[in-house]
Amino acid sequence: MYNDITKFIHTLYGTDELVPLHVPVFLGNEKKYLNECIDTTFVSSVGKFVDRFEEMIAEYTGAKKTVVCVNGTSALHIALILVGVEREDEVITQALTFIATCNAIRYIGAHPVFIDVDRDTMGLSPVAVEKWLLANAEIKNGVCYNKTTGRRIKACVPMHTFGHPVHLDELVSVCEKYYIELVEDAAESLGSFYKGKHTGTFGKVGAISFNGNKTITTGGGGALLFHDEKLAKQAKHLTTQAKVNHKWEFIHDQIGYNYRMPNVNAALGFAQMEKLDVILANKRETADQYKKFFEEQADIEFFEEPKECKSNYWLNVILLKDKNAQQEFIEYTNEHGVMTRPVWCLMNKLDMFKDCQTDDLKNTSWFEERVVNIPSSVRI
Numbered sequence: 359m360y361n362d363i364t365k366f367i368h369t370l371y372g373t374d375e376l377v378p379l380h381v382p383v384f385l386g387n388e389k390k391y392l393n394e395c396i397d398t399t400f401v402s403s404v405g406k407f408v409d410r411f412e413e414m415i416a417e418y419t420g421a422k423k424t425v426v427c428v429n430g431t432s433a434l435h436i437a438l439i440l441v442g443v444e445r446e447d448e449v450i451t452q453a454l455t456f457i458a459t460c461n462a463i464r465y466i467g468a469h470p471v472f473i474d475v476d477r478d479t480m481g482l483s484p485v486a487v488e489k490w491l492l493a494n495a496e497i498k499n500g501v502c503y504n505k506t507t508g509r510r511i512k513a514c515v516p517m518h519t520f521g522h523p524v525h526l527d528e529l530v531s532v533c534e535k536y537y538i539e540l541v542e543d544a545a546e547s548l549g550s551f552y553k554g555k556h557t558g559t560f561g562k563v564g565a566i567s568f569n570g571n572k573t574i575t576t577g578g579g580g581a582l583l584f585h586d587e588k589l590a591k592q593a594k595h596l597t598t599q600a601k602v603n604h605k606w607e608f609i610h611d612q613i614g615y616n617y618r619m620p621n622v623n624a625a626l627g628f629a630q631m632e633k634l635d636v637i638l639a640n641k642r643e644t645a646d647q648y649k650k651f652f653e654e655q656a657d658i659e660f661f662e663e664p665k666e667c668k669s670n671y672w673l674n675v676i677l678l679k680d681k682n683a684q685q686e687f688i689e690y691t692n693e694h695g696v697m698t699r700p701v702w703c704l705m706n707k708l709d710m711f712k713d714c715q716t717d718d719l720k721n722t723s724w725f726e727e728r729v730v731n732i733p734s735s736v737r738i
């Protein structure tokens with residue numbers, strides 16, 4: 359019964375074989391740069407590609423400074439440490455996210471609070487955040503506390519779901535009003551812009567992922583985006599075992615992390631960045647094709663980029679109007695050579711986070727029952 363859809367997607371990708379959800383593409387200088395690493399022996403944490411990749415990301419995103427690291431999860435971990443999140447603090451985020459967001463919070467011993475998402479962005483709702491804070495928070499001497507738990511509410515981590523930017527202006531102002539630090543989980547949103555400005559550059563720190571399934575990949579990797587160069591310096595220090603710069607002495611001035619991105623990964627990333635515009639244009643074209651196709655399908659809605667935003671369309675989303683159809687749709691398409699996936703299990707339903715405070719998560723539950731991700735790789 360979903361035969362038209364699987365047929366369309368097979369035609370779109372020009373194959374009769376299995377169409378994966380998202381695979382990386384290597385269109386440029388990847389091999390050349392990797393060879394350069396091997397020929398020069400600079401394969402590990404020192405090398406020119408690390409610096410060049412960092413500069414290129416900063417230039418593209420408009421961040422003042424970028425620090426790359428081993429993956430997006432470690433980038434989030436460092437971001438939260440740098441804005442001052444400590445053990446027993448609370449961090450506001452969305453239940454509709456990938457586990458990495460919450461794991462990073464828990465690595466510090468802090469507690470996520472799950473607030474609803476907006477229907478037009480699929481990301482953290484500033485209106486819901488403000489409503490929750492109004493009912494649950496109090497401010498004492500410029501510090502925000504949860505009236506029920508007595509804990510400090512230190513940070514807020516919105517996630518730009520599948521590359522669609524959240525309502526950033528409004529979130530920035532709610533966070534300011536309540537003395538909460540804004541850290542953007544921009545893991546999925548490289549190439550996504552809100553009112554012409556790149557996602558991940560609105561909060562104090564932004565985190566990007568270059569995992570194999572993301573818009574561009576370094577194999578595994580992540581990046582931190584900063585306006586504040588001092589904070590960026592601290593990030594470099596923390597991700598480098600907090601080693602004090604010295605020609606031969608091993609002095610470390612705090613507990614650090616071995617989170618540096620190796621030069622081979624940066625080489626791959628540098629080559630991928632050179633093709634980012636090509637990749638984004640291709641993905642937008644795919645999204646356009648889906649949009650046109652699903653306009654003709656009565657029971658399915660294609661999720662479009664929010665107003666005043668340019669999304670990267672990392673993973674395309676359709677919404678099944680009949681929530682009871684989701685399971686059947688996913689089974690049919692996967693059995694007929696088209697990989698599709700439901701959205702992540704909501705974070706508040708996982709054992710580790712089931713006791714965390716939430717609001718009503720109304721839109722979150724609505725999405726959970728209807729979202730299906732459809733194939734979104736670059737078409738070559």
Ligand SMILES: *Cc1c(COP(=O)(O)O)cnc(C)c1O
Pocket residue numbers: 429430431432455456458459517543545546566567568569579580
């Ligand atoms: C991919 C992703 C991350 C980071 O993942 P890594 O695999 O560690 O690079 C973080 N948050 C979200 C929402 C993600 O999708």
